[in-house]
Every structure is written in C-alpha cells, then in structure tokens.
Amino acid sequence: AEHHVQQFVIQPRPVKRLCRTHQSITVNGQFPGPTLIVRNGDSLAITVINRARYNISIHWHGIRQLRNPWADGPEYITQCPIRPGQSYTYRFKIEDQEGTLWWHAHSRWLRATVYGALIIYPRLGVPYPFSMPKRDIPILLGEWWDRNPMDVLRQAQFTGAAANVSDAYTINGQPGDLYRCSRAGTIRFPIFPGETVQLRVINAAMNQELFFSVANHQFTVVETDSAYTKPFTTSVIMIGPGQTTNVLLTANQRPGRYYMAARAYNSANAPFDNTTTTAILQYVNAPTRRGRGRGQIAPVFPVLPGFNDTATATAFTNRLRYWKRAPVPQQVDENLFFTVGLGLINCSNPNSPRCQGPNGTRFAASMNNMSFVLPRSNSVMQAYYQGMPGIFTTDFPPVPPVQFDYTGNVSRGLWQPIKGTKAYKLKYKANVQIVLQDTSIVTPENHPMHLHGYQFYVVGSGFGNFNPRTDPARFNLFDPPERNTIGTPPGGWVAIRFVADNPGAWFMHCHIDSHLGWGLAMVFLVENGRGRLQSVQAPPLDLPRC
Numbered sequence: 001a002e003h004h005v006q007q008f009v010i011q012p013r014p015v016k017r018l019c020r021t022h023q024s025i026t027v028n029g030q031f032p033g034p035t036l037i038v039r040n041g042d043s044l045a046i047t048v049i050n051r052a053r054y055n056i057s058i059h060w061h062g063i064r065q066l067r068n069p070w071a072d073g074p075e076y077i078t079q080c081p082i083r084p085g086q087s088y089t090y091r092f093k094i095e096d097q098e099g100t101l102w103w104h105a106h107s108r109w110l111r112a113t114v115y116g117a118l119i120i121y122p123r124l125g126v127p128y129p130f131s132m133p134k135r136d137i138p139i140l141l142g143e144w145w146d147r148n149p150m151d152v153l154r155q156a157q158f159t160g161a162a163a164n165v166s167d168a169y170t171i172n173g174q175p176g177d178l179y180r181c182s183r184a185g186t187i188r189f190p191i192f193p194g195e196t197v198q199l200r201v202i203n204a205a206m207n208q209e210l211f212f213s214v215a216n217h218q219f220t221v222v223e224t225d226s227a228y229t230k231p232f233t234t235s236v237i238m239i240g241p242g243q244t245t246n247v248l249l250t251a252n253q254r255p256g257r258y259y260m261a262a263r264a265y266n267s268a269n270a271p272f273d274n275t276t277t278t279a280i281l282q283y284v285n286a287p288t289r290r291g292r293g294r295g296q297i298a299p300v301f302p303v304l305p306g307f308n309d310t311a312t313a314t315a316f317t318n319r320l321r322y323w324k325r326a327p328v329p330q331q332v333d334e335n336l337f338f339t340v341g342l343g344l345i346n347c348s349n350p351n352s353p354r355c356q357g358p359n360g361t362r363f364a365a366s367m368n369n370m371s372f373v374l375p376r377s378n379s380v381m382q383a384y385y386q387g388m389p390g391i392f393t394t395d396f397p398p399v400p401p402v403q404f405d406y407t408g409n410v411s412r413g414l415w416q417p418i419k420g421t422k423a424y425k426l427k428y429k430a431n432v433q434i435v436l437q438d439t440s441i442v443t444p445e446n447h448p449m450h451l452h453g454y455q456f457y458v459v460g461s462g463f464g465n466f467n468p469r470t471d472p473a474r475f476n477l478f479d480p481p482e483r484n485t486i487g488t489p490p491g492g493w494v495a496i497r498f499v500a501d502n503p504g505a506w507f508m509h510c511h512i513d514s515h516l517g518w519g520l521a522m523v524f525l526v527e528n529g530r531g532r533l534q535s536v537q538a539p540p541l542d543l544p545r546c
C-alpha cells in the first residue's frame with residue numbers, strides 16, 4: 001500500500017466565467033481542485049493550508065474514516081474550522097472501499113468552488129466485477145454564481161429568504177457553449193471510434209439534482225457512491241448533490257461530435273436555475289464540413305427529460321441494485337422514523353429586513369421538527385470525546401413529536417421547527433433502520449440525505465405516507481443498492497439500513513446546501529465497542545481549536 005502526501009493550499013484566485021472575473025476560493029490555484037487517485041488500502045496525509053480570509057475545513061465525502069472521525073471534516077461537528085493562516089493535516093486510510101468519491105469544503109458555502117474527485121482503484125491484482133475500460137474520465141457537475149457564493153449565502157442568511165439561484169451549471173468547472181462568453185472554455189473529450197470509456201459522474205452542485213445524458217449514446221451504469229451495481233443500460237441518469245455514478249460509454253455512433261449535457265431535475269414548486277451545461281464528446285478524425293464555410297459540424301444535442309419529470313428520475317433510481325447479494329442487516333435493533341422538510345419561522349416584526357421569506361417569515365428546515373444549529377465554541381466530536389457538557393444535547397427524538405399527513409395540507413402551526421444541537425446515541429454494532437419521510441411542508445421536494453462515516457443500504461422507497469404495516473413487507477433485503485447519499489422522493493419516503501460499527505460523531509444532513517444552512521441536519525453519536533479496534537482513536541495533536 002502507498003502513502004500519499006499532499007498539500008492543499010486554500011487561496012483566492014481570479015476565475016473568469018460568463019464574461020466576468022471573480023476572486024474564487026481555490027485549492028492550489030485550481031478550479032475544480034486536484035483529482036486524488038489512490039488505491040484501496042492506501043493512506044493519505046493531506047495538509048490543508050488556509051491562505052484565504054475565511055475559515056475552512058475539508059470533507060472526504062464517502063470515506064468511512066473508521067474510528068477516525070477527526071479526519072472527516074464537517075466544521076463544528078468533527079473539528080473546529082481551520083482559521084486563516086493556520087493548517088491541519090487530514091490523515092486517513094482507505095479501508096475496504098473502491099470507486100468514485102469526492103472531496104469538498106464543509107464550511108458554509110465554500111464548497112461552491114472548493115471540490116474535486118477522489119478516485120480509489122482496487123488493490124493491485126483485484127479485478128473489477130465488469131470489464132474495466134482503459135480510460136477513465138471524471139465528470140464533475142457543479143454550479144456557478146456570477147458573484148461571490150459567500151455573498152449569496154450572506155444575503156440569504158441575513159434576509160431569511162431563499163438563496164439566489166445559480167447562473168450556470170458546469171462540467172469540470174466550465175458552463176459550456178450555451179452560455180454567454182463560454183464557447184472557448186467548453187470542455188472537449190476526444191474519443192476513438194469503437195472505444196469504451198468509464199465516466200465517473202459526480203454531482204458537486206450546491207442545490208440541485210441533475211439529469212445527465214450524452215446525445216445518441218447509451219450508458220451502462222456500473223457503480224454508485226463507491227459501490228458496484230448490477231450493470232444496466234440507460235440513456236439518462238439522475239444524480240443528486242453528493243452522489244456519484246459511474247457509467248460505461250462506447251463510441252459506437254457515426255464519427256462526429258455529440259453534446260453531453262446536464263440540467264435540473266427540480267421537483268419543488270420553487271424558483272430554480274433552468275439552464276443547461278454542455279461539454280462535447282468528439283470522435284477522433286470526425287469528418288468536417290466540405291466546401292465553403294468549412295469547419296466542424298454542429299454537435300448533436302441529447303434528449304433530456306423535463307425539469308419536473310419525477311417518473312424518469314424515480315424509474316432510474318429504482319433500477320439500482322447491489323452487484324451481488326448484499327450483507328444487509330435482516331433484523332433491526334433501532335427502528336427510526338425521521339421527517340425531513342422545510343419550515344418557516346415566524347417573525348415578531350414581519351416587515352423587518354431579516355424576514356424576507358414568504359409572508360414575513362424566515363426560511364428554516366428540520367428533521368423531526370428540530371432545526372440543527374452548529375455549535376460555535378467546540379465541535380460535537382471533541383465535546384463527546386472529552387465528556388464536555390453544554391455543546392450538544394442527546395435528546396434528538398427517534399420519531400417526530402407530532403405525526404400528521406405528510407402529503408400536504410399541513411396546518412401552519414406545524415410549520416415552525418424548534419432549534420437545537422441535538423444528537424442521537426447508537427450502541428456499537430446496532431442494526432439501524434431509518435425511514436426518511438418528506439413532510440411536503442412549503443413544497444414537496446427531493447432531499448438528498450447524506451450520512452457521514454457510513455455506507456448504507458437503500459431497502460425501500462415510495463410516494464405518500466410511509467405505512468409501517470404494509471411497506472416493510474416489500475423491502476429488498478437481498479440486493480439493495482449501497483450508497484452514502486439517497487434522495488428522499490418528493491412527497492415520499494425512503495428506508496435505509498446499516499450497522500453502527502463506526503464509533504464517533506457522524507453528521508446526517510440534506511446535501512442541498514441551502515437546506516443544510518436552514519438546519520436540515522442531525523448528529524449520530526455511535527458509542528465505542530469494547531476493544532481498542534472498536535474505539536475512537538485519540539485526536540491528532542494539530543486538530544484545530546475553536
């Protein structure tokens with residue numbers, strides 16, 4: 001196994017997109033940031049040096065960080081942020097994981113520009129369960145604001161209104177030629193006729209599920225969130241923020257140029273960025289036009305589903321299966337039911353500039369009616385490890401305090417969450433089931449829920465209210481997909497299972513950053529087991545202080 005030592009220098013750099021230049025926060029001057037390529041079993045030591053004016057921390061999204069929450073990254077959950085001028089070395093090991101993951105800032109909205117791919121090859125000599133193409137292409141889908149993303153966040157936090165929608169989506173940092181001033185930067189991927197490549201698609205967008213497609217070509221899906229799937233073919237994928245999907249693509253069409261494109265899947269009845277990002281798949285030696293006006297023939301454009309095509313999004317997600325029989329817990333020790341949804345906080349003075357949400361309110365979001373507040377004087381993990389009181393409470397309710405009809409028509413009295421820094425304790429090795437139910441409050445919406453420190457199995461999902469008597473009978477306990485982020489269907493529910501075998505404080509939250517900022521989050525505290533190898537490691541000496 002190899003040991004990878006690297007520096008991530010966080011620094012502002014001028015980045016020009018959509019005709020204008022902004023000072024963007026970058027890693028080593030790169031946007032998107034560097035791609036990390038490692039093998040299962042390798043260890044990493046990444047020193048993050050903060051030369052920006054903002055606090056920052058970096059999260060290795062999907063890495064399990066076994067007994068090592070100190071390297072996980074979410075600010076005020078597992079560490080205090082790295083202050084300007086300071087540094088911290090994330091030391092961690094890849095233990096029994098392979099595939100496509102990614103890394104991103106986990107500090108307010110800095111992940112808008114601070115993100116990159118993290119690719120894990122199998123151990124030397126270990127084969128893939130499918131025939132692996134020679135060439136691998138990371139496709140990072142992102143979102144671009146024609147202003148400083150931190151100003152977008154500040155405006156939303158100050159006024160209590162929804163955040164401004166983005167001005168463009170991007171593929172590997174470039175909006176593509178459907179946007180102003182973006183033709184020259186459009187990414188072109190050369191491909192040989194007959195060649196098969198693997199696309200590692202990562203949704204790094206802040207707030208948006210996306211449909212992704214390549215004109216005239218089919219995808220074979222082979223992996224999601226660093227877990228292999230039973231291969232199946234499709235012309236379009238739906239991918240939520242935080243998720244990754246690997247697909248194989250064969251250049252089996254007439255030599256030419258074909259657009260790959262991504263645009264919103266937006267189930268909510270709310271404003272969204274309705275633009276389309278493109279890159280060009282370009283066959284090597286594709287013919288050009290003859291005679292006058294010679295040049296390349298315009299690329300073919302793919303057919304993408306409509307923005308509100310929940311049927312296509314659901315059909316895609318429902319086809320995912322683990323590649324073999326999965327070690328899903330067949331029994332459940334902890335049966336949890338968490339509501340996820342938006343809310344509105346009433347203001348004493350509805351005309352205040354800080355109450356620009358609907359009807360003089362402020363936007364909020366909650367799980368089991370608790371709107372999560374980050375502690376500021378220490379991290380939850382440090383407080384948990386040291387037994388320090390006053391940072392968090394352990395009274396996160398395992399079921400919602402009030403049950404109601406989650407399909408809408410909820411009385412306004414139930415729209416207002418309570419605030420707290422509440423965690424839920426799990427015994428070491430408990431078999432956990434969580435049903436996540438969208439409340440449909442304000443609007444039914446897909447909430448891509450991410451659990452740190454774990455991979456889980458998605459055993460069932462549906463629309464409307466979860467029925468505890470009839471729905472579990474239809475759970476897939478044989479080959480459900482394994483993931484680290486799963487969309488709660490709009491106006492519906494999804495059920496996940498995992499074994500609580502990784503002690504520590506682990507964040508669970510909606511990967512739509514505006515919802516996270518409004519409090520759609522909670523923390524699991526997983527207790528230590530008996531042995532040294534079942535207990536949290538000691539914190540590193542350079543762990544940042546608050």
Ligand code: C2O
Binds near residue numbers: 061104106242450452
């Ligand atoms: Cu990719 Cu807590 O996030």
